[in-house]
Amino acid sequence: MPPGLPMLPLVADVALGRRALPAALRSFNALLRLDPLLVLRLLRVAGRMPDLPMDGPGARLDAVIDACGRPLLQAALLDADERTRSGAQGGAGHQSFWIHSLFTAEIARELALRTGRADPDDLALAGLLLDVALPLQAMTAPARFSRALGEAELVSLELNETGRHHGEAGADLLTEPWALELADALRFSHADAALFGNEPDSLKLARAAEELAGGGRGDAAQQSLLAQRLTGLDEAAVADAMRAARLRLVELGHLLGLLRVEQVSAPGLPWCPIFDAQPAPPAEPPVVLELARAGLLARVCDHESEGPLWRSLDLASALLFDLPSPRVLRADPQQGRRFRPGDAHLRPIPQTVDFAASGMEAVWTALAAGQPWSCADVRAASALPVGLQRLLRLSPGEAAWLQPLVSDAGVEALALYRLPASGLASLTARGGELNALASASAASLRRQAERAQALTELRDGMAEQYAAHARQLRGDLHTPLGLLRHQVKSMRLKMGADSLVDSELTVFGDQIERIETVLRQFESRPPDVSAEAQRIDLNQLIEQVVAEADERLFRSRSITTELHLDSALPPLHLPLATLRELLQTLLATSAEHVGTSGRIAVSTAEGVNLNGALFAEIRIRDFGRGMDAARVAALFAADGSASGRPSLAQALTLARTLGGSLSGKSAVGQGTVFQLLLPRNIRRPGSLAG
Numbered sequence: 001m002p003p004g005l006p007m008l009p010l011v012a013d014v015a016l017g018r019r020a021l022p023a024a025l026r027s028f029n030a031l032l033r034l035d036p037l038l039v040l041r042l043l044r045v046a047g048r049m050p051d052l053p054m055d056g057p058g059a060r061l062d063a064v065i066d067a068c069g070r071p072l073l074q075a076a077l078l079d080a081d082e083r084t085r086s087g088a089q090g091g092a093g094h095q096s097f098w099i100h101s102l103f104t105a106e107i108a109r110e111l112a113l114r115t116g117r118a119d120p121d122d123l124a125l126a127g128l129l130l131d132v133a134l135p136l137q138a139m140t141a142p143a144r145f146s147r148a149l150g151e152a153e154l155v156s157l158e159l160n161e162t163g164r165h166h167g168e169a170g171a172d173l174l175t176e177p178w179a180l181e182l183a184d185a186l187r188f189s190h191a192d193a194a195l196f197g198n199e200p201d202s203l204k205l206a207r208a209a210e211e212l213a214g215g216g217r218g219d220a221a222q223q224s225l226l227a228q229r230l231t232g233l234d235e236a237a238v239a240d241a242m243r244a245a246r247l248r249l250v251e252l253g254h255l256l257g258l259l260r261v262e263q264v265s266a267p268g269l270p271w272c273p274i275f276d277a278q279p280a281p282p283a284e285p286p287v288v289l290e291l292a293r294a295g296l297l298a299r300v301c302d303h304e305s306e307g308p309l310w311r312s313l314d315l316a317s318a319l320l321f322d323l324p325s326p327r328v329l330r331a332d333p334q335q336g337r338r339f340r341p342g343d344a345h346l347r348p349i350p351q352t353v354d355f356a357a358s359g360m361e362a363v364w365t366a367l368a369a370g371q372p373w374s375c376a377d378v379r380a381a382s383a384l385p386v387g388l389q390r391l392l393r394l395s396p397g398e399a400a401w402l403q404p405l406v407s408d409a410g411v412e413a414l415a416l417y418r419l420p421a422s423g424l425a426s427l428t429a430r431g432g433e434l435n436a437l438a439s440a441s442a443a444s445l446r447r448q449a450e451r452a453q454a455l456t457e458l459r460d461g462m463a464e465q466y467a468a469h470a471r472q473l474r475g476d477l478h479t480p481l482g483l484l485r486h487q488v489k490s491m492r493l494k495m496g497a498d499s500l501v502d503s504e505l506t507v508f509g510d511q512i513e514r515i516e517t518v519l520r521q522f523e524s525r526p527p528d529v530s531a532e533a534q535r536i537d538l539n540q541l542i543e544q545v546v547a548e549a550d551e552r553l554f555r556s557r558s559i560t561t562e563l564h565l566d567s568a569l570p571p572l573h574l575p576l577a578t579l580r581e582l583l584q585t586l587l588a589t590s591a592e593h594v595g596t597s598g599r600i601a602v603s604t605a606e607g608v609n610l611n612g613a614l615f616a617e618i619r620i621r622d623f624g625r626g627m628d629a630a631r632v633a634a635l636f637a638a639d640g641s642a643s644g645r646p647s648l649a650q651a652l653t654l655a656r657t658l659g660g661s662l663s664g665k666s667a668v669g670q671g672t673v674f675q676l677l678l679p680r681n682i683r684r685p686g687s688l689a690g
Contacts, residue, residue, distance in 0.1 A: 006094045006135055008035045010256050012077045015070070022255055029065050032073075034252065036101045036132045039125065040173060041076070042068070045318045047176040048325060057182050058121040068315055071299040076319045078293055092260070093145075093275035097135055099253060099264040100213060100271045101128050106248045108209035110241035115231055117201035126185040126202065127209045131273070133170035133186075138275035150270035152217040155190050165190055190215065193226050204230040212242060213271065220268030242267070293433065297440035305448065313415065313441050321427065321434060326403070326415035329353060337364060339414055359385035367404040368411060370439075372431060375400040377421050391416065399424040403434060405442035412445040485512050536572050536579065538616060538678075539565040542602055545583040553588065557596045564603035569616055574678065578654055582662075585651040586620045586674050589635070593672055594624035608677060615660065615677040623671045632664050632672075 013019040014031055025031050032038055042064045046052055049067060053059045065073070108127030112120040131151070138145050149157065155165040171187035185206035188196075193211075196204050208227040210216070216223060227238050246265055253261035264271065300316055303309040310328055317323040329339035329352075337356040355364040366373045375381050378394045392400045399421040405413040415438065419427065427434070488509050495501060546561055554561060590600050605617040635648045648664070655662040659679040666672035 007038060007077065008098060008256055011035050011038065015074050015077050024251070024255055029062050032065055033061065033125070034102065034256065036128050037135065040129060040132050041319060043174060043179065044322070045315060048314050048318055056119055056122045057125050057179065058119070060178070061125065068319060069300070071296045072316055072319060075293055075296040075300065091276035094135065095258055095260065096264050097131070097273060099249070099258055099261055101131060102252055103245065103249050103265045104128065104130055104209050104213040106245035107212050107241065108206060110245045111205045111208060111231055114233055114237050114241055115201065115205065118205055123202055123205055126182055126206045129170060130167060130186055130189045130206065130210050133166040134273050135275060137166060137169065142275070145273060145275050148272045148274055150217070150272050151215045152270060154273060193230055196230065214269055215271060217270065223268065294436050294440070297437050298443065301440040301444040303444055309441060309444050316437055317417070320437065321430065323417050323419060326417050329414045329416070331411055331413060336410060353387055353391050357385065357387055360388065363388065367402065367414065370404060370406040370435065372404065372434065373402045374424060374428070376424060394418065397421055401427060403438050405438045405445065407442040407446040409446055412442045485509065488512070536574055536576055538569055538572055539604060541579065542583065542604065542618070545580060545587065546602060549584065549587045553591050557591065559591060559594060560599050562599065562601040564601065566604045566606050569604055569606045572616060572678065572680065574658060578658060582651055582654050582676065585648070586676065589648060590620055590622040590672065590674070593627065594622035599623045610677060614680050616680055618676040618678070619673060621671060621673045626668045626670045626672055627666045628668060632666050635664065
């Protein structure tokens, strides 16, 4: 269907908010039902919605209007309204078409009411659409309407030229299975009355309505006789139906502001379809129109999740551009040029497409700049990279249009349309409008991503808070003081704030808090002290380790040792194996750097203050050749030990595991000193917990 189709001015005025809905119309849907071409566009959209009611065309039409929503309908009416208001359409020819279509619809409704063999609303829709293809043909083949011809004469001309009349052309626009009977009403609207036989009554009634509205050759008497034959009504009933239809038409004509209603609907006169010459649309649409379209499309695409967004994109593509369903590919977050299938609602393509591949550079450059890319036909597609051919999969007579959805963050998605090759030029001319729809969709995707990220961060923060509260609660409930505290709270809740013992319970609770504070101070210790700690006499352990090193290492190198041990050092609760390994590593390192015939001194001290905490100190000093600061730092680097013995880096890790520290100082020619500070754990870990 070509763009810029004619429309009833009142429909746009009400939809765009310039006028209120007339009181004579029961609803906004009833107003939209009066415009033949708008009804056709909406019924074509119904094919995208498999969950519509099965009652009939009228119920489906109402469901489509509700699904599209007011913003999308307003966007669909903007262009046609601009053309109508600028005088490009809506002249005497289109006024005559609207009057004739409404007259046919009202006649069909009255015939259905009197026969009782068809739904009046559904048959009125059929009557409204019987000649809907004529204004479409006037836009594509205006020469056919250059002279005044009655509709019956026009049908003969069409059959001679193409073998098909305009009713059949209109039927071809309704291809869905549910619209078969409606399409047949259009297809056989000019068939010989003798050929209907036992066909559905709706087809006969539609054919009778077309004849009575002036679509045949005969006069009023002949029209009435043919209608009687098709409907089974007598002459009086047919005449009464015509009077009621004409009265309703006059009301609608006055309501819609249509002129020459009486002349077009005069009894017995054939209808002569004549359409005004179509001036070329302006090269650049008005800025106000562009701004209005962008605002409406932003409302159309404003959704909280991708599923409804793709549905709106599908409906907008159909209603605004008469395009098939787009196939959506989403950008891969990890690889910006790789796209994967989108929502299954739009039948996505199974394979991913990588525009970073060879031969795709020109295509990606256009898409990344927000410009659509198109392929005219199968022959042009055959020269493209195979990956792109697999994406397009064109059939003969098809063209492809790849529309990028670009936001501030880049290309969010791609929408692939496969359309008849004959429609590519028209779509190219409306590329700016499709870009506006794509931009609105991309902005919605970006907002969804930002909302999802914000919700994830909020959810993670709340989960962390809940976990902290849960840990605290579990800790409280697993200690005697915690249980006692909760017991006090329960007693206060049961007794109430005005209880005589409330003050005593408050004092009791404060005492519990003080006791817990004192216990925490006593139990404060490095959190990484092993549970395998035991009571160790540090001086005695040093004597044992030095004696072992003397037999194993020092004697062979003629190294002598000195011990300066502080007798005031209390027993410590530390892991014996870890502490022994630490001392052995430090003594072995000193032996390596003192050389032969050297001297090593080991000393201990009690109560060394470091940053306000008291430690037990072990110093191991050799009187060897010493080293510079870089060499000392290299010894503590975590690169292992070539000799197979534990390195100082491992010793440093062990010291920190105990809650202490290890450091080294050296100067060339003055030897090296290692200082090991150990926590003064004079109580067994966990001894207060029981």
